[in-house]
Amino acid sequence: MDAVTAALAPFDALRVKAPLGAEDDILRCHPKSYIDMLRDASPTEGWRSLDADTHMSAGSLAAAFRGVGAVVRAVDMVMSDDATNAFVAMRPPGHHAERETAMGFCFFGNIAIAAKYALDHHGLDRVAIVDFDVHHGNGTQDLVEADPRILFCSTHQSPLYPGTGAAHETGVGNVLNVPLPDGTGSKAFRDVMSQVVLPRVDAFSPQLLLISAGFDAHRDDPLAGMNLVEDDFAWVTGQLCDLADSHCDGRVVSSLEGGYDLAALGGSVAAHVGVLKERGA
Numbered sequence: 663m664d665a666v667t668a669a670l671a672p673f674d675a676l677r678v679k680a681p682l683g684a685e686d687d688i689l690r691c692h693p694k695s696y697i698d699m700l701r702d703a704s705p706t707e708g709w710r711s712l713d714a715d716t717h718m719s720a721g722s723l724a725a726a727f728r729g730v731g732a733v734v735r736a737v738d739m740v741m742s743d744d745a746t747n748a749f750v751a752m753r754p755p756g757h758h759a760e761r762e763t764a765m766g767f768c769f770f771g772n773i774a775i776a777a778k779y780a781l782d783h784h785g786l787d788r789v790a791i792v793d794f795d796v797h798h799g800n801g802t803q804d805l806v807e808a809d810p811r812i813l814f815c816s817t818h819q820s821p822l823y824p825g826t827g828a829a830h831e832t833g834v835g836n837v838l839n840v841p842l843p844d845g846t847g848s849k850a851f852r853d854v855m856s857q858v859v860l861p862r863v864d865a866f867s868p869q870l871l872l873i874s875a876g877f878d879a880h881r882d883d884p885l886a887g888m889n890l891v892e893d894d895f896a897w898v899t900g901q902l903c904d905l906a907d908s909h910c911d912g913r914v915v916s917s918l919e920g921g922y923d924l925a926a927l928g929g930s931v932a933a934h935v936g937v938l939k940e941r942g943a
Contacts, residue, residue, distance in 0.1 A: 665928035683730025690778040726769040733776035740913045746942035747914035755919040757799035774805035790868035795876020795919040796886040798827030807833030813866045844887040876919030877930035896933040903941040
């Protein structure tokens, strides 16, 4: 997280310490048996593996609970007009966590929890999630695909981990998957966003816009083969803010997902947050 902390340092923005998430909010997406399993698996020292990618140290579960608390607090802040938009600089990420499965470094479906909390607690009817992480948000899809109040749109490299996110996966008509080939660059990404994803979000007319902000589609990231740069993340952030201005008084909550080259991650976060700050001023 040092790269993210350094990237955020120049911004004169309100900073809020993430509270621990409430179990009741996690239960909107995950059963108690799953939460109890994570508690039982959490080591008091050393580390434990839940799968080949997902490991727990003594502090992992508390960090995961703070990730939930952070997105819920961010939703409260934008819905109460304490902020126009918010960026949740928390790890572990969340978009691979399925209802009863931790995977892909993820334990709880943070962005899906945020969506359901906004609907249930703030009385909204429509929330949109846009995920531009290079990996498909299989967990988010698993948690929202049966809920027509939530639109989930994902651009992602395919084939790639976790092997989901085909175009024919449409939920109850509320899921839009746009798989992109290895080597996709700026023009193709912007074309897909402009011609496919943004019009779908516009037609949905969300009352709150959530972003799963993964930056591992950057050309320097070691885990994938897309060729995006910082300007692409700034551009898509601006486009999403335009839609939020049109439909929901600019209300945007963005939550950090992937990004594994530290220099690229820091630069991309700075580009993303710079636009959010400018639009929220």
